[in-house]
C-alpha cells in the first residue's frame with residue numbers, strides 16, 4: 418500500500434519529466450543548420466572544414482534537368498547539379514570505392530525551417546542508380562521562389578515528397594560505425 422501511494426505521488430513529476438524530454442527532443446529535431454550562410458549551401462560534418470558553395474559555384478557544376486510534379490501542382494522541369502556533384506569537394510568515396518564499411522555513409526539535407534531528411538550516400542551515386550537526387554536551382558527555367566528556394570532537393574522517381582527538402586541550407590556529411 419505504501420509503495421502504491423508513493424508511485425501515485427510521483428506521477429505528476431514523472432509526467433512533467435516525460436513532457437520535458439519529448440519536447441526538448443522535438444526542439445532539437447528542428448534546430449536550423451548552425452553553419453548556414455544566406456544564399457549558399459554549406460557542406461559540413463565529417464569533413465576537415467565546412468565548405469560553402471554559392472549560387473554561382475552551384476551553377477558552374479554540370480546541370481541536370483529532371484521531371485517532377487510539385488505537391489498540388491503540375492508537371493515541371495527542375496534543373497540543377499546532382500547532390501553527388503555538389504558533394505564533390507568533400508571527396509567522398511564513389512562508384513566501386515563505395516562498398517564495405519563505406520556503405521554506412523549518409524548525408525542529411527537540412528533546411529532553413531529546421532526540416533531535415535537523410536539519404537544514404539549510395540542513393541546519391543550515379544553508378545548505383547540511373548537517376549539521382551538533384552539540388553534544383555530552377556523550376557521551368559525560373560529561379561525557385563522563397564517558399565521552395567533558392568535550393569530544393571528533387572528526387573526523380575520518388576513518389577512521396579518528404580525528401581524533396583525546400584529551402585536547403587546545409588548538407589551534413591556523416592557515417593555510422
Ligand SMILES: Nc1nc2c(c(=O)[nH]1)N[C@H]1C(S)=C(S)[C@@H](COP(=O)(O)O)O[C@H]1N2
Nearest residue numbers: 488528529530532578579580581582583584
Ligand atoms: N524545408 C522543408 N522542406 C520540406 C518540408 C518541410 O516541412 N520543410 N516538408 C516535406 C514534405 S513532407 C513534403 S510532402 C514536401 C511538399 O511540401 P509542401 O506541400 O509544403 O510543398 O516538402 C518536403 N520538404
Ligand SMILES: [Mo]
Nearest residue numbers: 577578579580
Ligand atoms: Mo509530406
